[in-house]
Amino acid sequence: QKEVEQNSGPLSVPEGAIASLNCTYSDRVSQSFFWYRQYSGKSPELIMSIYSNGDKEDGRFTAQLNKASQYVSLLIRDSQPSDSATYLCAVKRRRDNFNKFYFGSGTKLNVKP
Amino acid sequence: EADIYQTPRYLVIGTGKKITLECSQTMGHDKMYWYQQDPGMELHLIHYSYGVNSTEKGDLSSESTVSRIRTEHFPLTLESARPSHTSQYLCASSEPLQNAEAFFGQGTRLTVV
Numbered sequence: 001q002k003e004v005e006q007n008s009g010p011l012s013v014p015e016g017a018i019a020s021l022n023c024t025y026s027d028r029v030s031q032s033f034f035w036y037r038q039y040s041g042k043s044p045e046l047i048m049s050i051y052s053n054g055d056k057e058d059g060r061f062t063a064q065l066n067k068a069s070q071y072v073s074l075l076i077r078d079s080q081p082s083d084s085a086t087y088l089c090a091v092k093r094r095r096d097n098f099n100k101f102y103f104g105s106g107t108k109l110n111v112k113p
Numbered sequence: 114e115a116d117i118y119q120t121p122r123y124l125v126i127g128t129g130k131k132i133t134l135e136c137s138q139t140m141g142h143d144k145m146y147w148y149q150q151d152p153g154m155e156l157h158l159i160h161y162s163y164g165v166n167s168t169e170k171g172d173l174s175s176e177s178t179v180s181r182i183r184t185e186h187f188p189l190t191l192e193s194a195r196p197s198h199t200s201q202y203l204c205a206s207s208e209p210l211q212n213a214e215a216f217f218g219q220g221t222r223l224t225v226v
Contacts, residue, residue, distance in 0.1 A: 002155075004155075008153070031211055031212075032211055032212045034214055034215075041222075042219070042220070043203055043217040043218060043219050043220045044156075044203075044217050045217070046214050046215075046216075049212065049214055051212050088155075088156070090215070092211070092212075094211075096169070098161065098163065098169070099144075099209075099211055100158060100161070100172075101146070101156075101158070101205075101207075101215050103148075103155045103156040104155055105153070105154055105155040106153075106155070
């Protein structure tokens with residue numbers, strides 16, 4: 001079982017719509033959760049982080065965390081073509097006495113003009 | 114913008130050559146990581162470091178080695194490159210806090226012919 005599971009997509013949404021990206025994780029002791037955006041051929045860049053159950057909003061982005069269901073999601077409102085990228089879900093937890101990041105394989109988002 | 118740099122950005126090299134991928138950060142982070150990422154796939158942790166003179170192998174077995182003689186510098190070496198080493202290599206760093214995010218360098222795309 002993978003540590004972090006994401007639907008690979010592609011997820012296609014029209015410009016201006018809400019894009020919903022989902023992620024599940026396997027280990028209940030995971031404590032910190034991150035969404036990264038990765039453009040093709042580029043390195044990941046942080047979009048949002050979330051540590052507590054509930055919603056966290058930052059501009060057009062909302063991260064949602066449900067630890068009981070081991071589920072993290074990212075909502076992108078008013079999607080723009082520039083949001084087209086692969087979105088990586090990352091979970092951080094302590095293993096071998098070290099806080100490690102575990103990444104999903106990413107969901108590719110296409111925002112159509 | 115994160116201050117973590119990788120060189121070279123692209124490298125095409127022949128089989129059997131020794132190569133070193135450079136990674137430097139100016140943020141004073143103790144924790145540094147090397148990830149390997151094939152196209153469309155998740156990031157796999159191949160090495161990490163707690164700090165100076167501390168290195169550990171990651172979750173994905175790799176024939177590469179690393180060193181951490183200075184806080185800011187975390188080079189990765191392949192003694193004898195093979196075509197199977199062709200991949201993107203991403204260096205990252207973070208603060209030691211549980212909730213701290215990982216900052217990524219621009220990556221090195223390695224092709225072994």
